[in-house]
Amino acid sequence: MRMITLSEAATLLTENDNYHILTHRYPDGDTLGCAFALCYALRTLGKNANVILDSKLPSKFTYLAENYCDQDFVCDFVVSVDVAAPQLLGSLQEYYADKINLCIDHHASNSMVADNLCVDATCAAACEIIHVLIKAMDVEITKDIANAIYTGVSTDTGCFCYTNTTAQSHHIAAELIDLGCDIEKINRINFETKTRAKLKMERMVYDTMEFYCGGKCAIIYTTIAMQKALGAGDDEMEGLASIPRQVEGVKIGITMREKEDGTFKVSVRTNDGVDASKFCARFGGGGHVAASGCSIKGDLQSAKYMLIKAAEEVL
Amino acid sequence: MRMITLSEAATLLTENDNYHILTHRYPDGDTLGCAFALCYALRTLGKNANVILDSKLPSKFTYLAENYCDQDFVCDFVVSVDVAAPQLLGSLQEYYADKINLCIDHHASNSMVADNLCVDATCAAACEIIHVLIKAMDVEITKDIANAIYTGVSTDTGCFCYTNTTAQSHHIAAELIDLGCDIEKINRINFETKTRAKLKMERMVYDTMEFYCGGKCAIIYTTIAMQKALGAGDDEMEGLASIPRQVEGVKIGITMREKEDGTFKVSVRTNDGVDASKFCARFGGGGHVAASGCSIKGDLQSAKYMLIKAAEEVL
Numbered sequence: 001m002r003m004i005t006l007s008e009a010a011t012l013l014t015e016n017d018n019y020h021i022l023t024h025r026y027p028d029g030d031t032l033g034c035a036f037a038l039c040y041a042l043r044t045l046g047k048n049a050n051v052i053l054d055s056k057l058p059s060k061f062t063y064l065a066e067n068y069c070d071q072d073f074v075c076d077f078v079v080s081v082d083v084a085a086p087q088l089l090g091s092l093q094e095y096y097a098d099k100i101n102l103c104i105d106h107h108a109s110n111s112m113v114a115d116n117l118c119v120d121a122t123c124a125a126a127c128e129i130i131h132v133l134i135k136a137m138d139v140e141i142t143k144d145i146a147n148a149i150y151t152g153v154s155t156d157t158g159c160f161c162y163t164n165t166t167a168q169s170h171h172i173a174a175e176l177i178d179l180g181c182d183i184e185k186i187n188r189i190n191f192e193t194k195t196r197a198k199l200k201m202e203r204m205v206y207d208t209m210e211f212y213c214g215g216k217c218a219i220i221y222t223t224i225a226m227q228k229a230l231g232a233g234d235d236e237m238e239g240l241a242s243i244p245r246q247v248e249g250v251k252i253g254i255t256m257r258e259k260e261d262g263t264f265k266v267s268v269r270t271n272d273g274v275d276a277s278k279f280c281a282r283f284g285g286g287g288h289v290a291a292s293g294c295s296i297k298g299d300l301q302s303a304k305y306m307l308i309k310a311a312e313e314v315l
Numbered sequence: 316m317r318m319i320t321l322s323e324a325a326t327l328l329t330e331n332d333n334y335h336i337l338t339h340r341y342p343d344g345d346t347l348g349c350a351f352a353l354c355y356a357l358r359t360l361g362k363n364a365n366v367i368l369d370s371k372l373p374s375k376f377t378y379l380a381e382n383y384c385d386q387d388f389v390c391d392f393v394v395s396v397d398v399a400a401p402q403l404l405g406s407l408q409e410y411y412a413d414k415i416n417l418c419i420d421h422h423a424s425n426s427m428v429a430d431n432l433c434v435d436a437t438c439a440a441a442c443e444i445i446h447v448l449i450k451a452m453d454v455e456i457t458k459d460i461a462n463a464i465y466t467g468v469s470t471d472t473g474c475f476c477y478t479n480t481t482a483q484s485h486h487i488a489a490e491l492i493d494l495g496c497d498i499e500k501i502n503r504i505n506f507e508t509k510t511r512a513k514l515k516m517e518r519m520v521y522d523t524m525e526f527y528c529g530g531k532c533a534i535i536y537t538t539i540a541m542q543k544a545l546g547a548g549d550d551e552m553e554g555l556a557s558i559p560r561q562v563e564g565v566k567i568g569i570t571m572r573e574k575e576d577g578t579f580k581v582s583v584r585t586n587d588g589v590d591a592s593k594f595c596a597r598f599g600g601g602g603h604v605a606a607s608g609c610s611i612k613g614d615l616q617s618a619k620y621m622l623i624k625a626a627e628e629v630l
Contacts, residue, residue, distance in 0.1 A: 160475040160488070161506050163499045170489035173475070174482040184478045188586070191476050195563045199521065206518050248510045271503070 002116060006129070009118040010136035012102055013042065016077035019049040022100070024083045025090030026234075026265075027053060029061065029190060033127045033152025034081035034104065036064045040148065041139040048073040054090035060189050060235055064151060067144050077101050082126035082152075084286060085111045104129055109277055109286040124164040127152025131172050146181035151190070154183075158242070159191050163290055198236040201226070205240055213252075217311040218244035219304060221256040221264075241267035241291075252279065252311050256296075256303060263295045264303045274314060282310055317431060319417075321444070324433040325451035327417055328357065331392035334364040337415070339398045340405030341549075341580075342368060344376065344505060348442045348467025349396035349419065351379045355463065356454040363388040369405035375504050375550055379466060382459050392416050397441035397467075399601060400426045419444055424592055424601040439479040442467025446487050461496035466505070469498075473557070474506050478605055513551040516541070520555055528567075532626040533559035534619060536571040536579075556582035556606075567594065567626050571611075571618060578610045579618045589629060597625055 004012075013019075019042050023031040035051040042049035048071050057065060078100050083089060084107035086097050103114035106129060108121035123129050127149045134141060134149075141149070153172055157165040160173070177183060194202075201222070209220045220243060230236070237257060245253030251274045255267040266283065269291050270276040276292035283306075285294025296303040319327075328334075334357050338346040350366040357364035363386050372380060393415050398404060399422035401412050418429035421444060423436035438444050442464045449456060449464075456464070468487055472480040475488070492498060509517075520535045527534065535558060545551070552572060560568030566589045570582040581598065584606050585591040591607035598621075600609025611618040 154475075158474075160469075160485075161502045163502075165492075165498060165502075167489040167492040170475075170485040170492065174485035174489065177480075177482040177485065183480060187476045187478075187480075192561055193563055194561045199524075199562060203518060203521050206514065209514075242507075246507055246509045247514060248508055 001114060004116045004118050006118065006120075006132055007136055009102060009104065009116070010133050012077070012116060013038075013079075013133065013137055014045060016101075017047055018073045018076045019047060020052050020075040020078045020096075021049060022052050022078065022080040022083060022089060022092055022096055023054070024088040025054040025092075027055075027058065027061075028082075029155030030125045030127055030152040031082035032057070032061050032064055033125075033148045033150070033155070034130045036068065037127065037130050037134065037145045037148035037152075038079065038081065038104075039068070040142065040145050041134045041137060044139050044142070045137065050075075052092060052096075054092050058234060060238075061151070063185065063189065064148055079104060080112060080114065081130070082106070083112060084109055086113060104133070107287065109281075111286075122166075124162075124166055124169045125152045125156035127156070128168060128172060141176070141179050143180045143182070146176040146179045147186060150176045150181045150183065151186055154186065155190055159187065164288065195236060197230050197232045198239075200230050201232045201236050202240070202243070204230065205243065209244065209247075211247075211250075212308050213311055213315045215249045216251045216315050217254065217308065218247050218250045218252075219254045219256065219307065220244050221258070221300060221304070223258045223300065224260065241269055245269035245271060251315060252276075254307050254311070256300070256307070258300070259295075263297050264300070266294050266296055266303075266307065268292050268294075279310060279314055316429065319431045319433050321433065321435075321447055322451055324417060324419065324431070325448050327392070327431060328353070328394070328448065328452055329360060331416075332362055333388045333391045334362060335367050335390040335393045335411075336364060337367050337393065337395040337398060337404060337407055337411055338369070339403040340369040340407075342370075342373065342376075343397075344470030345440045345442055345467035346397035347372070347376050347379055348440075348463045348465070348470070349445045351383065352442065352445050352449065352460045352463035352467075353394065353396065353419075354383070355457065355460050356449045356452060359454050359457070360452065365390075367407060367411075369407050373549060375553075376466070378500065378504065379463055394419060395427060395429065396445070397421070398427060399424055401428060419448070422602065424596075426601075437481075439477075439481055439484045440467045440471035442471070443483060443487060456491070456494050458495045458497070461491040461494045462501060465491045465496045465498060466501055469501065470505055474502065479603065510551060512545050512547045515545050516547045516551050517555070517558070519545065520558065524559065524562075526562075526565075527623050528626055528630045530564045531566045531630050532569065532623065533562050533565045533567075534569045534571065534622065535559050536573070536615060536619070538573045538615065539575065556584055560584035560586060566630060567591075569622050569626070571615070571622070573615070574610075578612050579615070581609050581611055581618075581622065583607050583609070594625060594629055 100114035106123040241255040268276040280292040280294040283294035415429035418427040421438040556570040595607035595609040598609035
């Protein structure tokens with residue numbers, strides 16, 4: 001296992017021929033943007049390359065795969081993109097965990113096991129690394145690649161709103177727009193469209209909001225029963241995590257989502273430098289300073305109690 | 316009245332000595348960003364300059380005026396910024412309407428009367444024009460100026476999300492971040508903070524949502540009674556206009572807000588190229604293709620009826 005530079009990573013991506021690109025479970029715009037951008041770039045170079053998903057491509061992101069079909073080949077090089085820890089590979093972990101040749105990531109908390117690690121935690125999105133890599137691979141950025149990279153940069157920065165946004169994020173966006181990136185479609189899909197079911201889910205979630213620690217901690221939750229009552233799928237659940245942190249005075253915003261396996265998927269968003277990554281590490285999770293996640297086993301009340309207890313200790 | 320270039324406008328802004336800078340009523344981030352950026356730039360050149368408001372500076376924007384005090388002087392040059400039509404000057408119209416020496420704006424529908432017009436409708440924000448102007452005036456962009464310009468560009472593009480966002484918008488943002496612009500504070504204030512009263516207002520507004528034209532038109536409203544019940548001020552009312560357009564399938568999203576003078580302030584947001592500016596022109600208003608406004612006299616039901624009728628004709 002060795003840390004490598006971007007240009008060493010670019011070399012690895014031109015020296016081999018048959019690539020599998022692994023994404024993280026519950027795939028988001030950044031891991032998918034990385035995977036499709038890199039896949040299109042490798043194919044431009046005449047390589048075989050497939051994007052490997054833990055589960056179905058979320059319907060909102062089908063635009064990334066408009067010009068994509070799985071290829072038939074024997075893999076000789078495995079790359080993971082935007083995957084911070086082995087368990088985040090989900091169902092891919094069992095087969096791939098000890099076969100990763102190159103890990104490309106932007107999480108400071110990265111704990112992946114791979115032959116080569118290319119991690120830059122100064123990047124707001126892993127797609128910012130992919131952007132530099134593709135240029136270093138001497139591949140022209142096509143419209144498909146531009147759309148994929150923009151998807152990662154824009155979704156991981158909350159459309160250039162979160163504190164992780166840098167001048168580099170904006171420079172890349174400007175370049176991609178000049179290259180024909182379809183920001184109108186992408187922004188509309190990712191930031192400006194709510195199904196009626198999602199609207200109803202938001203209303204229902206507002207009703208669950210509780211405040212602790214003198215208003216500095218806000219918690220919301222969703223249950224399987226709520227999802228069923230509204231016919232809400234995974235798409236309807238996205239973005240809920242940003243709601244509790246937005247309330248004036250809140251430093252830790254917690255969103256709990258009941259899963260079928262008896263756990264709660266917990267998303268933590270913080271303000272004022274409170275470390276969400278450290279908070280989630282208490283429960284075996286991780287992520288970024290202002291946005292992290294973890295899983296907690298148990299019923300709603302006991303899981304909530306543990307989270308409130310942890311918030312009280314942190315604040 | 317003559318159309319002038321940016322460099323001619325820059326000359327006018329260096330040739331005179333005592334400037335009043337007029338903003339539009341219900342001042343938003345763009346008109347205020349323009350005014351404070353230009354004011355700080357003029358003062359750097361040793362000029363006298365004041366920002367003139369129709370009403371009190373909205374509390375969320377006080378950060379723009381942290382290093383601002385009104386000066387005492389006799390004005391000899393009047394500039395309007397981001398004001399598309401004389402009536403949008405509000406209470407300033409009576410005194411200033413026939414005294415405007417330079418109008419700087421980015422609305423294609425601009426109908427101002429002024430000695431000199433500098434209008435560039437390709438700019439997402441009037442602050443993008445101000446950015447070029449200040450450079451042409453050879454003034455260094457200080458942190459205060461950067462914060463003001465960023466405020467205009469980010470608020471008028473919905474934090475780089477709306478369809479009006481261009482590569483230029485991103486280039487300017489990148490430059491301002493490099494110049495020390497405080498995007499963390501500004502984005503948090505403008506995009507990431509909701510008072511509890513605002514949260515309650517959103518919930519109440521969701522309950523008023525009605526769909527027409529087979530789901531292509533969505534309408535929400537607020538009344539003075541609703542505002543009073545929640546103790547919601549002007550700050551709580553901001554951003555509501557983006558709610559109805561976000562619903563899947565909606566092409567015209569209409570937000571009606573009852574005002575004390577017996578009118579409804581109407582905000583129209585559109586998708587798929589439906590012209591919001593033309594829609595609002597039917598009621599004496601105007602704005603941009605995807606975001607416009609107008610005022611309608613009458614009670615809730617009759618005003619709503621007129622708007623639905625117009626939507627049916629347009630769709």
